[in-house]
Amino acid sequence: MTNPLKRERIAEGTHFNRISDPRFKFNRIVFGFFVPLDKEKASLYALIPRLFHRTNAEYPKSKDFNNYLASLYNAKVDFEVASIGDTQFLGISMNFMDDSYALHGEKITEAASYALFNCVFNQPVADGNAFDNANVELCKREQIEAIEAEINDKRVYASNQARRIICEGEPAAINPLGTVEKTREITPESLLKAAVELFSNAVFEIICVGCNDFDSALKIAKEYFPAEQFDGRKTLPCESVYSPLKKTVSEKIEKLPVLNQSKVVLGFKTDSKNRAALTLMSNLYGGTLSSKLFLNVRERLSLCYYCWSRLSKEKGVMSVVCGVEEENIEKAREEIISQLELIKTGDITADELNSALLFEQNNIKTVNDSLSSLTWWYISRIYAGEIKSPEQFLKNYEGITSRDIIEAADSMRLDTIYVLSGEEKCVGDDISLQEENE
Amino acid sequence: MNTNIIRSDRVREEYQVIKHPSGLTICLYPMKGFTSAYALFAAKYGSVDVTFKTDEDTEFVSVPEGIAHYLEHKLFENDDCDAFQLFAKTGANANAYTSFDKTAYLFSCSQHFEKNLEILLNFVQEPYFTEESVAKEQGIIGQEIKMYEDEPGWRVFFNGLRTLYHKNPVRIDIAGTSESIAKIDKELLYRCYKTFYNLNNMVLSIAGSFDVRKTLEICDRLLKPTPDLGLEAVFPDEPEEVKKSETVQKLTCSMPIFNVFFKLPAFEGEENTRKYVIYNIILETILGKTSAFYDELLNDGLINSNFTVGVLNGRGFFTLTADGESSEPRKVFEEIKKALLQAKGGNLSEKEFENVRKKTYGELISMLGSVSAVATNMMEAHFHGNNMFDIIEITANLSYQDIISTLAEFNEENSCISIIEPI
Numbered sequence: 064m065t066n067p068l069k070r071e072r073i074a075e076g077t078h079f080n081r082i083s084d085p086r087f088k089f090n091r092i093v094f095g096f097f098v099p100l101d102k103e104k105a106s107l108y109a110l111i112p113r114l115f116h117r118t119n120a121e122y123p124k125s126k127d128f129n130n131y132l133a134s135l136y137n138a139k140v141d142f143e144v145a146s147i148g149d150t151q152f153l154g155i156s157m158n159f160m161d162d163s164y165a166l167h168g169e170k171i172t173e174a175a176s177y178a179l180f181n182c183v184f185n186q187p188v189a190d191g192n193a194f195d196n197a198n199v200e201l202c203k204r205e206q207i208e209a210i211e212a213e214i215n216d217k218r219v220y221a222s223n224q225a226r227r228i229i230c231e232g233e234p235a236a237i238n239p240l241g242t243v244e245k246t247r248e249i250t251p252e253s254l255l256k257a258a259v260e261l262f263s264n265a266v267f268e269i270i271c272v273g274c275n276d277f278d279s280a281l282k283i284a285k286e287y288f289p290a291e292q293f294d295g296r297k298t299l300p301c302e303s304v305y306s307p308l309k310k311t312v313s314e315k316i317e318k319l320p321v322l323n324q325s326k327v328v329l330g331f332k333t334d335s336k337n338r339a340a341l342t343l344m345s346n347l348y349g350g351t352l353s354s355k356l357f358l359n360v361r362e363r364l365s366l367c368y369y370c371w372s373r374l375s376k377e378k379g380v381m382s383v384v385c386g387v388e389e390e391n392i393e394k395a396r397e398e399i400i401s402q403l404e405l406i407k408t409g410d411i412t413a414d415e416l417n418s419a420l421l422f423e424q425n426n427i428k429t430v431n432d433s434l435s436s437l438t439w440w441y442i443s444r445i446y447a448g449e450i451k452s453p454e455q456f457l458k459n460y461e462g463i464t465s466r467d468i469i470e471a472a473d474s475m476r477l478d479t480i481y482v483l484s485g486e487e488k489c490v491g492d493d494i495s496l497q498e499e500n501e
Numbered sequence: 502m503n504t505n506i507i508r509s510d511r512v513r514e515e516y517q518v519i520k521h522p523s524g525l526t527i528c529l530y531p532m533k534g535f536t537s538a539y540a541l542f543a544a545k546y547g548s549v550d551v552t553f554k555t556d557e558d559t560e561f562v563s564v565p566e567g568i569a570h571y572l573e574h575k576l577f578e579n580d581d582c583d584a585f586q587l588f589a590k591t592g593a594n595a596n597a598y599t600s601f602d603k604t605a606y607l608f609s610c611s612q613h614f615e616k617n618l619e620i621l622l623n624f625v626q627e628p629y630f631t632e633e634s635v636a637k638e639q640g641i642i643g644q645e646i647k648m649y650e651d652e653p654g655w656r657v658f659f660n661g662l663r664t665l666y667h668k669n670p671v672r673i674d675i676a677g678t679s680e681s682i683a684k685i686d687k688e689l690l691y692r693c694y695k696t697f698y699n700l701n702n703m704v705l706s707i708a709g710s711f712d713v714r715k716t717l718e719i720c721d722r723l724l725k726p727t728p729d730l731g732l733e734a735v736f737p738d739e740p741e742e743v744k745k746s747e748t749v750q751k752l753t754c755s756m757p758i759f760n761v762f763f764k765l766p767a768f769e770g771e772e773n774t775r776k777y778v779i780y781n782i783i784l785e786t787i788l789g790k791t792s793a794f795y796d797e798l799l800n801d802g803l804i805n806s807n808f809t810v811g812v813l814n815g816r817g818f819f820t821l822t823a824d825g826e827s828s829e830p831r832k833v834f835e836e837i838k839k840a841l842l843q844a845k846g847g848n849l850s851e852k853e854f855e856n857v858r859k860k861t862y863g864e865l866i867s868m869l870g871s872v873s874a875v876a877t878n879m880m881e882a883h884f885h886g887n888n889m890f891d892i893i894e895i896t897a898n899l900s901y902q903d904i905i906s907t908l909a910e911f912n913e914e915n916s917c918i919s920i921i922e923p924i
Binding site: 134433 | 532585593644645650653654656660709747748749751790793795796805806857862864866871872
């Protein structure tokens, strides 16, 4: 079993990774930066890919750049800002069609690759010490609106609020977009300075997946990353540590002015490093539509529409999220805890264990069929320092027994109980109110 | 068994459409080298189908809103176990969804394809409802409805459809309301099941890694032939004009969210697909990320990059949409109408149209690399009465003149806005 990923060091802390696969009709290149999450710098760093993806020096006006990308058959530059444990991940990506499908024989690959590298390395700079003011101000506004918009999705908001309590004082509690206040403070000068700093400190990973051989992308990467310029730099170590176990359970109730359905989030922590067993235990507990939480909290008690568990392997944290009526919060909480206790006592069937394993195998194998899943898979594997293909990684789950699952459940300690509810229920819109009165 | 090979020389791909003796249409698209398979077993039955009759009925029957979605929830249960538990034994990722005009049951798997297909075909063909199990589901669906009541992005859309349409059932939430689902019982579920889950009204669509011969063997063995019942679902007559020009709701959110809708008559068959492509390109050219409109409003702070445009079409409805976030949504609405009017007056760049056409074509090609997108597109195309390559050909052959002549007929004033304001 070989790994299809070809990995090549092109400069200090900088690697070029590629998978060439003729099944795909499109290609994807991701330019990834890894830096430690830092509350002073998160907003600044987060703004960089947002700015970079909009324009480059060749196309300094975003309208022109968007038209150019459209003419390349939906070549699409996008960006991503995320946290992976205690690390901030900043990504700029490009998806582009294979040349052989162009309607008039246009050459897309090289043009698209250059456009992406130009976004990263060749931004318009005013007087040599600042990015374009209008672009920076627009990106600041959008970042502030994105931070504030977290409240719009109540499930995401509740999960994030709980994570901030679970990992309080740790980098993982920091919003990868930073804060509204810190974003407001950014200037075109401070952002350029931060970008220079990022190029000195960040770990770079370029990941290419698609039907192309990516030889031209590698050639361009070597031009932009001259080893003599990059070899002297010192990259910051990017690691995550398990969130320490607390002595007491944190509890918080937050009230919104209007909310129809309450959200309950329970955070558990472990010090077990048997990640394969923890993963299967979380699947069995609340990761699937045949899990204990689904079958009991939803199906047997009809308390909710969703109740699921998710594991953060980087932090050793398992979260359970559930949406319920306010009067059922206590009932749901008791059942969620009780189902974990049952696993601890060994209430696991061979079918349940097998289902948890098959579900994981299916998810991992399916990664192979999508460009975005494959790139994200390798970003995660590179970060974890275990660069295995999906097939190779499956071996990690061989030999996991019921005993391992019980031990994984037994290692979980309730850390946080977070409840989001409303002062009042919402009323309908003008039309529904009018129709109710008719 | 009648087999048609649907081929596209342009994208060098093909798939099979089979009319099975049972009455079912089967679309098969093996994808060489892929690891996973994606299968959809879908009925032409959605939330809009609340008034219908078959050859066995003397009069049209009306059923409570949200019943198609309720049926979808209940179909996973049979007399001895739950279909999810059967899929759990194979590791497949199974699910289902109900839209305005269809209900689809699906699985994605990278192993045990044949076993999964057997489970899918069996459970969808074997309804089992009891009074107790139907009553139990009210709590679960009630919570699903409440979850969406808190989501401004969801509410702004459905409030908008109620503002746009007077009578068309697309104005009703897919899941219904707490009141309407309280009227649903097992007799009504069986009635709707027998009417709409007729194999002549369904499609099986499969893409990815699977064996065609073995798939057809399973179909031959498990599909239960059903006579064509002459199903007729009707919609009430809908006035041409929008019901109201604006609706507003207050919810917990960070800034005002809006959906703008433009009302058009519904289209059918190839015309539906053609108009879908044309109007998407019109909206993208005039209002999308490549347009002067987008650039100006973004730079003026009136919109942010979450602004998107699109076409919502289905059986009995066709509407254009523009949605986003803005501190001044009414001003954005006026600017949108102004930009459309100016374009009608001849201010539409042929070069920008050509860029958007290429972009649209590229989007369609990208879908051919996704197992789930291929299976879904085959199903959609079948329900729209065409094949999945038609949309690619329409896009590849579209001219600037096609856009101009369609735009000339468009009335930008027949529109409305739905706004969610922060509380």
